[in-house]
Amino acid sequence: MTTMRIAGAQIHNNVGDIAGNVQQVAEAMQWAEQQEADVLVVPELALTGYPPADLVLHEAFIDDADAALAQLAQQSGRTTSIVSTIERVPPQRLWDSRIRRVGIVAKLLCGGEVRGTYQKRLLPTYGIFDEGKYIAPGNHPGAVWRIGDTIVGISICEDIGADEGPPEAQSIAGAQILLVPNASPYYRGRAEDRLANVRAIAVRNGLPVVYLNFFGGQDDVVFDGGSLVVDADGQLIHRCAEFVEERFCVDVPVAPRRPVAESVISVHTRPLPKRPTPSEPAVAPHRDELAGVWQALVLGTRDFARKNGFPGIVLGLSGGIDSAITAAVATDALGPENVLAIGMPTNEIQDEAQRHAEAVARHLGIGYTAIPLPPIEQALTRALQPELNRSTTAETTRGLEAWSRAAVLSAFADERGVLILATGNKSELSIGVAAHGDLIGGFAPLRDCPKTLLYKLAEWRNARGQVIPEPVLTKPPTAQAAEDIELPSYDVLDPIVERYLEQEARLEDLIAEGFDPATVEWVLRRVDDAEFLRRQTPIGVRVTRTAFNQDRRMPISNAWRPHRRR
């Protein structure tokens, strides 16, 4: 059976760091030459990082990417390196009145030259993606390339997302193998979805598929790696580990020769040499779901801190589960020596909670300092007393507490140049019960984690070294205790929110599914009303397909109030 030797480099996603990215790719190219690989594949936009957002509007940025590509082309040898970048393309006007001048491309580098260009056809413009805003689509989805005696198709990320798209066109044009550079961010269950899709593409087109992905955090998404090679029957040949750097080199059996379209472009016509198999392909075990979530939280937090120049982290530690998990994530991300937890006892926080906070800090080995809030609150209350005529409400008191905490954390952050982590979770954000001051920070790792998931994560993390004292996991959550209204339990709240955000669920649907009608009404109304609060919160790690402010974005000013039973 004819094989093609494919090298892959699952590299880190560094947006804007063209010089660093060139170095990553250049090293992978050298290594691939040493492996006598026929082809090297790297992720989508390996030269610019993903997503480049408004960077593609800067002419100087495009120039820098062009120069970087030229440099890599010069370094290319016998291996054909498929390197993705942005470049200027013939201007096009398509779905609106504006002209797009930049494409996402995969360049075929070989023998010191650029030997070909594939331009991405399908441009994701949904959820977190907005490529339609910046990018021009390619007009040759059926382009195929001769590399030695093998015909190769290249599709970029979204190109393989449709039932009928570039992979089908390339298969028809004669491709014997499909190479797919990707920038595919994590959500819970993404690895399974990805494997199923790649298998379907392979089987449908009778082609092996090589799928390369980034790893690393970029603002509010994390790329989880997990690059794949499947054969033409959809069998998994190789899988990279998730969330880490990895290179692989695999001899992939290509599909039998088919009639080839006349439009095939030759990269080179040297026959591919026969060589001993480089190494056994390996299928890295897929992490279980909780391990994946944890790793995403850690990597997202680490890379956000690192890329934005923060040497350490400060956060408030209350003795509750949210801040305990946030502290554990911070510790796993930056190391205990770079995390400082601040306990901020109030008159209302019992000694027990503070003991729990201290225990968490001790277990993690992080710094811990208690700053008593009452003197600060008293100064605030005294200063405000003459003016706040009415008896101070519980909300005002909680607000003053929250701002006092923000002021304390901010002082530490300013003094030490560290990043403040906010500790809010998705359940709170969904119904808007968090005080605004509690959402202050540069990053909120747990903002896309529902409370029910946090309990599971706590158990998962405790099983790998006790972090969170048992009583913290069993005592009633603070939000429920503190709110003036009676909250539904998280076991009820979280599934309603999830079903509502997954779009299909209407009020009637949820009631038909057995949820209490009054509860459903209350939750749906709160979800819509809380957009005002949510828009003012820091970004955090996307963990689901329905992250607020990313996948889901309601108008803040929104008069639609459908949540009455009819």
Added chain:
Amino acid sequence: MTTMRIAGAQIHNNVGDIAGNVQQVAEAMQWAEQQEADVLVVPELALTGYPPADLVLHEAFIDDADAALAQLAQQSGRTTSIVSTIERVPPQRLWDSRIRRVGIVAKLLCGGEVRGTYQKRLLPTYGIFDEGKYIAPGNHPGAVWRIGDTIVGISICEDIGADEGPPEAQSIAGAQILLVPNASPYYRGRAEDRLANVRAIAVRNGLPVVYLNFFGGQDDVVFDGGSLVVDADGQLIHRCAEFVEERFCVDVPVAPRRPVAESVISVHTRPLPKRPTPSEPAVAPHRDELAGVWQALVLGTRDFARKNGFPGIVLGLSGGIDSAITAAVATDALGPENVLAIGMPTNEIQDEAQRHAEAVARHLGIGYTAIPLPPIEQALTRALQPELNRSTTAETTRGLEAWSRAAVLSAFADERGVLILATGNKSELSIGVAAHGDLIGGFAPLRDCPKTLLYKLAEWRNARGQVIPEPVLTKPPTAQAAEDIELPSYDVLDPIVERYLEQEARLEDLIAEGFDPATVEWVLRRVDDAEFLRRQTPIGVRVTRTAFNQDRRMPISNAWRPHRRR
């Protein structure tokens, strides 16, 4: 000359308020019938408001819009009402892997029925617009309609933005007049751009054009009205006032009959009756630029407060120009009785600044209360003293001050249920010199106003009743005084930022234009670095074509550092 009687209703943009919108449109329809109008035109998405964002993903929302349209159709009489809404359309997959199922349409209502549907063809997906994310494009850009003996074309908003688009197709198909429902948000200079575009469309196609727009604030954009009628020679026949509700009814001379495409659809074939002219068309004077900016700030602030249920506003008044203008905007928006200004003197703020703040409050007739910050800061400093080992930096001190102010404002807001306005301006946001605590609030009216514009606005507003004491306009700005680094003057900073954001300007360009090289480098680097701060700020009124977080959105984690001279 044959005329068509066109009624137009420039109504308020209420996102999600389908019931309220139906009432607005129904009243306009009744009125148009009374005027014996042949056609009524209302803005784009008059039934749902614009932009509906994720509301279009909710099946129940589409159902509500459908029901509302059916109700209006029943009420239609001899006048053909062109009412725009969303509706389910045949599913399409186009620029990515996802299927779009909803279109933006204009329905032709007449004689109790829906007599036709035009589906918007061009879907703006740039700057603040993201229609490509949700909406399916129409496939019949050349559709034309017979109304009596006149052939009518309908294009929706972006449809008239391209050199070659639906207006051209409709003109070729025989249209004698073009009706254009719009949802066109304000920026400085938009009215001039709009008139020039409408004139060009009219002249190019030899057709009169009727252009209807919304007015009103919706989150971070303001719709400025200014609806237009131009004749086939591009002469302005009628223009609505800006930023207000208005109806008009004008007999518009239609273009001579042309050969008509076979695909013309009849709304009705009754001959259009001759009647006496209803009223003289009137061309409302275009407001000068500063008046336009002021009105946008006022309307944006008013509608944000009103739509989100805030009866009043609280803000900090420092004695500087930014907070003085914010207070004046708030007062013009909600009335002096609903605005409370809080002076928060510190040891560093001289008596003079406080006297200025008091003067501003007195001039505006708003409530004013001083809450001295030193006791609060002292409590914070005392609580933190043992832990902040190093001598406290100026940044920490400013941070504690800022958070103390945030806590004070937040207490008033929580107690009274009012909206906190943040007072930051675009110059500060562009280079990230504002303290985070100073950007706390639910809305930041001035966030898209550069400081140089604020000086002009202050003079403009003072000329209409003294608000801001003269010394405030002449003393050096606080940011410059407070920063440890030396800021360029705003006369230099603002143009550099504007040129950089307008995309064309590279470092080299700006230097060639005569700006000091070191200053340009410093500014461009600061603009990129400040994305971290900017993303945590409240929304505000878009005033330029390059509003941060709307039109311009850089990655927060961004390693591109091109701002070195080579």
